[in-house]
Amino acid sequence: MKNIQSILLFFAIISGLLVHAQTDEDVLKTIYKTSLTQGESYNWLNHLSNQIGSRLSGSLGAERAVAYTKEELDKLGLDKVWLQPVMVPKWVRGAKEYAYIETTPGKTNTVNICALGGSVATPALGIKAQVVEVKSFEELETLGTEKIEGKIVFFNRPMQPDLISTFDAYGGCVNQRYQGAVEASKYGAVGVIVRSMNLRLDDLPHTGSMTYGDLPVEKRIPSAAISTNDAEVLSTMLELNKNIKLYFKTNCKKLKDVQSYNVIGEITGSQFPDKYMIVGGHLDSWDLGDGSHDDGAGVVQSMEVLRLLKTIGVKPKHSIRVVLFMNEENGLRGGNKYAEVAKQNGENHVLALESDAGGFTPRGFSFDCNDANFNQVLSWQNLFKPYLIHYFEKGGSGADVGPLKNDRIVLAGLRPDSQRYFDHHHASNDTFDAINKRELELGAATMTALIYLFDKYGTK
Amino acid sequence: MKNIQSILLFFAIISGLLVHAQTDEDVLKTIYKTSLTQGESYNWLNHLSNQIGSRLSGSLGAERAVAYTKEELDKLGLDKVWLQPVMVPKWVRGAKEYAYIETTPGKTNTVNICALGGSVATPALGIKAQVVEVKSFEELETLGTEKIEGKIVFFNRPMQPDLISTFDAYGGCVNQRYQGAVEASKYGAVGVIVRSMNLRLDDLPHTGSMTYGDLPVEKRIPSAAISTNDAEVLSTMLELNKNIKLYFKTNCKKLKDVQSYNVIGEITGSQFPDKYMIVGGHLDSWDLGDGSHDDGAGVVQSMEVLRLLKTIGVKPKHSIRVVLFMNEENGLRGGNKYAEVAKQNGENHVLALESDAGGFTPRGFSFDCNDANFNQVLSWQNLFKPYLIHYFEKGGSGADVGPLKNDRIVLAGLRPDSQRYFDHHHASNDTFDAINKRELELGAATMTALIYLFDKYGTK
Numbered sequence: 014m015k016n017i018q019s020i021l022l023f024f025a026i027i028s029g030l031l032v033h034a035q036t037d038e039d040v041l042k043t044i045y046k047t048s049l050t051q052g053e054s055y056n057w058l059n060h061l062s063n064q065i066g067s068r069l070s071g072s073l074g075a076e077r078a079v080a081y082t083k084e085e086l087d088k089l090g091l092d093k094v095w096l097q098p099v100m101v102p103k104w105v106r107g108a109k110e111y112a113y114i115e116t117t118p119g120k121t122n123t124v125n126i127c128a129l130g131g132s133v134a135t136p137a138l139g140i141k142a143q144v145v146e147v148k149s150f151e152e153l154e155t156l157g158t159e160k161i162e163g164k165i166v167f168f169n170r171p172m173q174p175d176l177i178s179t180f181d182a183y184g185g186c187v188n189q190r191y192q193g194a195v196e197a198s199k200y201g202a203v204g205v206i207v208r209s210m211n212l213r214l215d216d217l218p219h220t221g222s223m224t225y226g227d228l229p230v231e232k233r234i235p236s237a238a239i240s241t242n243d244a245e246v247l248s249t250m251l252e253l254n255k256n257i258k259l260y261f262k263t264n265c266k267k268l269k270d271v272q273s274y275n276v277i278g279e280i281t282g283s284q285f286p287d288k289y290m291i292v293g294g295h296l297d298s299w300d301l302g303d304g305s306h307d308d309g310a311g312v313v314q315s316m317e318v319l320r321l322l323k324t325i326g327v328k329p330k331h332s333i334r335v336v337l338f339m340n341e342e343n344g345l346r347g348g349n350k351y352a353e354v355a356k357q358n359g360e361n362h363v364l365a366l367e368s369d370a371g372g373f374t375p376r377g378f379s380f381d382c383n384d385a386n387f388n389q390v391l392s393w394q395n396l397f398k399p400y401l402i403h404y405f406e407k408g409g410s411g412a413d414v415g416p417l418k419n420d421r422i423v424l425a426g427l428r429p430d431s432q433r434y435f436d437h438h439h440a441s442n443d444t445f446d447a448i449n450k451r452e453l454e455l456g457a458a459t460m461t462a463l464i465y466l467f468d469k470y471g472t473k
Numbered sequence: 474m475k476n477i478q479s480i481l482l483f484f485a486i487i488s489g490l491l492v493h494a495q496t497d498e499d500v501l502k503t504i505y506k507t508s509l510t511q512g513e514s515y516n517w518l519n520h521l522s523n524q525i526g527s528r529l530s531g532s533l534g535a536e537r538a539v540a541y542t543k544e545e546l547d548k549l550g551l552d553k554v555w556l557q558p559v560m561v562p563k564w565v566r567g568a569k570e571y572a573y574i575e576t577t578p579g580k581t582n583t584v585n586i587c588a589l590g591g592s593v594a595t596p597a598l599g600i601k602a603q604v605v606e607v608k609s610f611e612e613l614e615t616l617g618t619e620k621i622e623g624k625i626v627f628f629n630r631p632m633q634p635d636l637i638s639t640f641d642a643y644g645g646c647v648n649q650r651y652q653g654a655v656e657a658s659k660y661g662a663v664g665v666i667v668r669s670m671n672l673r674l675d676d677l678p679h680t681g682s683m684t685y686g687d688l689p690v691e692k693r694i695p696s697a698a699i700s701t702n703d704a705e706v707l708s709t710m711l712e713l714n715k716n717i718k719l720y721f722k723t724n725c726k727k728l729k730d731v732q733s734y735n736v737i738g739e740i741t742g743s744q745f746p747d748k749y750m751i752v753g754g755h756l757d758s759w760d761l762g763d764g765s766h767d768d769g770a771g772v773v774q775s776m777e778v779l780r781l782l783k784t785i786g787v788k789p790k791h792s793i794r795v796v797l798f799m800n801e802e803n804g805l806r807g808g809n810k811y812a813e814v815a816k817q818n819g820e821n822h823v824l825a826l827e828s829d830a831g832g833f834t835p836r837g838f839s840f841d842c843n844d845a846n847f848n849q850v851l852s853w854q855n856l857f858k859p860y861l862i863h864y865f866e867k868g869g870s871g872a873d874v875g876p877l878k879n880d881r882i883v884l885a886g887l888r889p890d891s892q893r894y895f896d897h898h899h900a901s902n903d904t905f906d907a908i909n910k911r912e913l914e915l916g917a918a919t920m921t922a923l924i925y926l927f928d929k930y931g932t933k
Contacts, residue, residue: 046635174911175506177860212911374834374890376861400637401836403863430834430890432911451634451672451892 037396037469041462043325045400048458053320055450057085057313058372062303062445069130069300070340071103071271078296079274082312082337086278089320093281096274099350101340103271104131106300107264110237114250115141115258122250124243126206127218127301128263129190130343131225132236139262140165140204140235146251150188150196162201165259167251168193169208169244172435179431180370183210183438187221194236195226205236206259208244210435216240217440220299222343235263275347276337280319282468284330289355290364291334292318292464295341295348295413302443306434310372310453312337314427317457318464329468331363338413341369345412352416363472364423367411368460371437373429374452375459377404381424385473393466402459404428423472427460497856497929501922503785505860508918513780515910517545517773518832522763522905529590529760530800531563531731538756539734542772542797546738549780553741556734559810561800563731564591566760567724570697574710575601575718582710584703586666587678587761588723589650590803591685592696599722600625600664600695606711610648610656622661625719627711628653629668629704632895639891640830643670643898647681654696655686665696666719668704670895676700677900680759682803695723735807736797740779744790745931749815750824751794752778752924755801755808755873762903766894770832770913772797774887777917778924789928791823798873801829805872812876823932824883826920827871831897833889834912835919837864841884845933853926862919864888883932887920 048054061068061078068074079096086094110128113121128134145161147153148170153161168189172182186208193205209219218238225233239247250257276296282288294311298304315335322329338347355362366378377397380387390405397403410424418424429452437443508514521528521538528534539556546554570588573581588594605621607613608630613621628649632642650667657665669679678698685693699707710717736756742748754771758764775795782789798807815822826838837857840847850865857863870884878884889912897903 045637049635174509177505177915179911374892401864404861432834432915433909436909449893449896451639455637455892 037466040465041396044321044461044465045458047321047325048317048454048461049451051324052317052454052457054313054317054453054457057316058305058309058448058453059445061309061312062305066303067300068296068298068304070101070273070297070343071268072300075273075297075339079276082276082296082316086276086316086335089278089323091278091280091319093279095277097277097350097354098272098274099339099346100270101273101346102344103268104343105266105268107134107266110261110263112259112261114247115260116250116254122246124247125216125218125240126237126261127220128265129207129223129236129238130220130299131223131267132263132265133233134263134265135204135235135261139260141258141260142203143256144247144251144259146248153196153200158200161197163203165204165206166193166197166202167206167247169248171208172210172212174212179212179435182212183435186210190221190238191223194223194234195228198228198232198234202234204234204261206261207236207238209238209241210438211241211440213436214241214245216242217442219439220301221439237261237263273339275339275351277334278319279332279334280322280329282330282332283328286332287361288331289334289360289362290331290464290467291336291362292366292460293336293338293413294368296337297340297342299342299439301439301441302437303445304443305445305448306371306437306443307439308341308369310448310456311368314368314453314457314460318461321457321461322465327465331468333464333468341413348413349416355417362417362422364467365410365414365417366425366427366460366463367414368427368456369411369413370427370431371429371434372448372453372456373433375402375427375429375456377402377428378425378463379406379408379410379428381407381410381418383473386423389470389473397462400455400459423467425463427456429456497926500925501856504781504921504925505918507781507785508777508914508921509911511784512777512914512917514773514777514913514917517776518765518769518908518913519905521769521772522765526763527760528756528758528764530561530733530757530803531728532760535733535757535799539736542736542756542776546736546776546795549738549783551738551740551779553739555737557737557810557814558732558734559799559806560730561733561806562804563728564803565726565728567594567726570721570723572719572721574707575720576710576714582706584707585676585678585700586697586721587680588725589667589683589696589698590680590759591683591727592723592725593693594723594725595664595695595721599720601718601720602663603716604707604711604719606708613656613660618660621657623663625664625666626653626657626662627666627707629708631668632670632672634672639672639895642672643895646670650681650698651683654683654694655688658688658692658694662694664694664721666721667696667698669698669701670898671701671900673896674701674705676702677902679898679900680761681899697721697723733799735799735811737794738779739792739794740782740789742790742792743788746792747821748791749794749820749822750791750924750927751796751822752826752920753796753798753873754828756797757800757802759802759899761899761901762897763905764903765905765908766831766897766903767899768801768829770908770916771828774828774913774917774920778921781917781921782925787925791928793924793928801873808873809876815877822877822882824927825870825874825877826885826887826923827874828887828916828920829871829873830887830891831889831894832908832913832916833893835862835887835889835916837862837888838885838923839866839868839870839888841867841870841878843933846883849930849933857922860915860919883927885923887916889916
C-alpha cells in the first residue's frame with residue numbers, strides 16, 4: 014500500500030513538473046496546433062451563418078443565435094454559463110427597397126440601395142426629388158437651405174484608398190452615414206442617399222447605423238445607402254444634368270424594444286476568482302448577409318478561446334469569461350448592460366479583448382491600456398513571431414468592451430488583415446463563403462495566446 | 474539674357490535640391506499612394522485573366538499573353554522592350570478527365586480528377602484497377618511489388634494544417650505529385666492518383682507538374698490528382714472494402730516543343746547601366762483556371778514596378794528590368810534561358826526579385842543573399858512598418874530567378890499572406906474574382922519600394 018502511494022505521489026510530482034516544464038513557446042505551439050487541427054470555430058460559424066443566418070437585434074435570428082451559442086457553451090464544461098437580460102431596439106427593413114434615377118420623365122435607370130439602420134421609411138409612394146451631391150458637411154453648409162430645401166442630399170465622399178488600414182478610411186467617411194440625416198435635415202432636405210462604405214466598385218449597398226439625434230419626428234428624413242457603382246453613375250449623371258431626379262422607396266420601421274440577452278460563459282479562476290478577463294464579440298449582425306465576418310467570426314473565436322484553454326489543460330488563475338454581446342450594431346445595449354451589471358456587482362475587470370474586425374488573417378492587437386501593461390505586451394512579441402503576429406500598437410479596442418474602460422483595465426482588439434473587410438461589411442456578401450477556415454482559426458489561437466499570457470503574468 | 478540664365482539655373486538647382494530633399498519615407502509614401510490610387514496592375518490583370526485566360530506554355534493563351542504584355546510595356550516609354558526567344562514544351566490536357574469508384578460491379582461513384590501536367594494519358598478505354606493507398610514512399614517500399622503490381626497507387630498524405638506557412642505544408646507533400654509516378658512504377662503500378670495539394674476540403678482537383686525521370690516509355694504510368702473531398706471518400710471506401718476499384722480516363726498528350734518568349738523591358742541605369750536589377754513573375758499558368766494568382770499577379774506587379782518608378786520620376790542608377798518568364802510551371806525553360814543569355818552577354822546581375830506566391834496582402838520578402846546585403850535590408854525595416862510589411866527573412870526567392878544564383882547576387886521573393894493561396898493553386902478557381910485590388914496593389918508598391926532602396930543604396 015505504501016509503495017503504491019509512493020509511486021502515485023512520484024507520478025503526481027513528475028506530471029506536475031512536466032506541466033511546469035512547458036515553456037510559453039510550447040504552450041503557444043499547442044494552442045495554435047489545436048486550433049488548426051481540432052478547432053471548433055469554423056463548425057460553429059458554419060451553423061451560425063448557414064443554419065441561423067442574419068441576427069439583427071430583436072429578430073428571430075438573434076433569438077436563435079442566443080439559444081444556439083448558450084447550448085454550445087453549455088457543452089464545454091465551463092464553470093458557469095448564463096444569459097444576461099438586456100432590452101434591445103427592434104428595427105425591421107420590410108420589403109426590399111427600390112430606387113431609380115429619372116433623367117427625363119419616363120426614362121429611368123434603376124440603382125441599388127438599402128435603407129440605413131434606424132431610418133424612417135419613405136412615404137408609401139416613395140420620394141422623388143432633385144439631388145444635391147456633396148462631399149462634406151461643410152459643403153452642405155455652404156449650399157444652405159436655398160439650394161437644398163426639398164431635395165435629396167447625396168453624400169458621396171469615397172473611402173480614401175491610400176490609407177493602409179481600411180478602418181482609417183472608414184473612420185474618415187462614416188460620419189456621412191451616421192450623421193448625414195441630421196445635417197441634411199437642417200437645410201430642409203427630404204431624403205439622404207449615402208455612398209456605401211466600400212473601397213471597391215460594385216453593385217452592393219452597405220447598410221449601417223444612422224442617427225436622428227434629437228430631431229423632432231417631422232424632421233426625420235429617410236436615409237439609404239447606394240452601391241459604389243451606382244454612386245458613380247449618379248454622380249456622372251448629375252454632372253451632365255443637375256436637374257435629374259432620384260426616386261427611392263424604403264419600407265423600414267422601428268418597433269418597440271424587445272427582450273434579448275448577452276450570452277456569457279466563465280472558467281472561474283484558481284487564484285484570483287474575483288479578477289475577470291473577458292473575451293468577446295457581438296452576436297447581433299446586420300440583416301443583409303449572414304454576418305459571418307461581422308461579427309460571427311468574433312463570436313466563435315471568443316468561444317474558441319475558452320474551449321482551447323480547457324482542451325489543452327490550462328487552468329487559468331483569473332476568471333476568464335466569454336461574452337457574446339447583443340446589439341453592437343444599432344445601440345450597443347449589450348456592451349452597456351454588461352458594464353453596468355459588472356459595476357453593480359463590484360466585479361473587478363482587469364482585461365477585455367474583443368474580436369470585431371473580421372475573420373481574416375490575424376496581424377496582432379491594438380491596446381487601450383497603461384504603459385506598464387503595454388510594455389509587458391511588447392516583451393511577448395517574440396513569442397508571437399512564429400505565427401506572423403507582428404502588430405502591437407496602442408489604439409482602439411472594440412465597441413462592446415469600451416463601456417468597461419477605466420484607468421486600470423487593459424482593453425484590446427484583435428487586428429486581422431483589413432484589406433478585404435469593407436468589401437463585405439454590412440452588405441449582402443458578408444457570408445460564410447468569404448471566410449477562410451485557417452484565417453479564422455489563426456485568429457482564435459492568437460486571442461487564446463494573449464489571454465494565456467495575461468492570465469499567467471497578470472496585468473500591471 | 475544673363476539674368477534669365479541665372480534664374481533658370483537657380484530653379485534648376487532648387488528643383489534638384491527638392492528631389493534630393495525627398496526622404497526615403499516620402500518616396501515610399503508616394504510609391505504606395507500612386508499604386509493604390511493610380512495603379513495599373515489590376516487593370517492589366519483583368520485583361521490577362523478575363524480577356525486572355527489560361528496560359529499554359531505553348532498554348533494560344535500564352536502566345537497572346539506575350540503579345541499583350543509586350544504591347545503594354547511598349548506603352549510605358551521604357552528604354553528597351555524585347556522578346557527573348559525560348560523553346561518550350563507543349564503538353565495538352567485534351568477532353569475533360571473522368572473517374573469513378575466502383576464498389577461492386579455496376580455500382581459507381583464519380584470522383585473529380587485532373588491529369589497531372591506532363592502525364593501520359595490512360596489507354597483510350599481508361600484504366601480500372603484496385604487501389605493501394607499510401608502516405609509515403611517508404612510505405613510504398615514496404616508494400617513492394619507483390620502488393621502493388623497491377624494496381625493504382627493512391628498517394629494520400631495531406632498538407633499539414635498546423636504549419637503556419639502553407640508553402641511549408643506544400644513542400645511537405647508535393648513529392649507525391651512530382652515523383653509519385655516514378656516511385657509507383659518501380660513496383661509495377663498501372664496508374665497514380667494523388668490527393669490534391671489543397672488544405673481545404675472541396676471538390677476541385679489541383680494539377681501541377683510531375684516527372685517520369687529516366688523511366689523508359691513503357692514504364693510511364695498515367696497520373697492524376699483527385700479533389701480533397703474525393704480523396705477522403707476514396708480513403709473511407711478503401712477502409713470499408715479494400716477490393717473496390719477505381720476507373721479513370723485521361724486524354725492528355727505531349728506535343729513537340731514550340732517557340733515562345735520571355736518578355737523583357739528595361740529602364741537603363743543612369744550611373745551603373747551595366748549592373749542589372751530585375752523584377753519578374755511568370756507569364757505561363759496552368760490551364761484549369763485563368764492563373765490570376767499563379768502568376769498573373771506576379772506579372773502585373775512586376776510591370777507595375779517599372780511603371781511606378783517612371784510615374785513618380787525616379788531615374789534609377791542601375792538598369793532595372795522587368796522579366797516576364799515563360800514556362801515556370803512545366804519546365805523552367807524561360808528562367809534557364811534568361812540566365813543563360815545573361816551569362817553569354819556577360820551581364821552583371823546584382824539583384825533579382827520574383828513575385829510568385831499569389832496576389833494576397835504582402836507581408837514582406839525572403840532573401841537568398843550574403844549577410845551584408847541582408848543586414849542592409851534589416852536596416853530598412855522601419856521604412857516598411859507603416860505599410861505593415863514586417864517579414865524579412867532568409868529563405869527561398871523564386872524558381873525563375875534561381876538560375877541566376879551566384880555568391881554575389883541578391884535573390885528575393887515577395888511573401889504575401891499565404892493562408893488562401895493553396896485554395897486556388899493550380900485549380901479551376903484560380904480566377905480573377907479571387908483577387909483583391911488593394912492587396913495586389915500593395916504587393917506592387919512593396920516590390921517597388923524594395924527596388925527603389927536597393928537601387929539608391931546599391932548591393933554589397
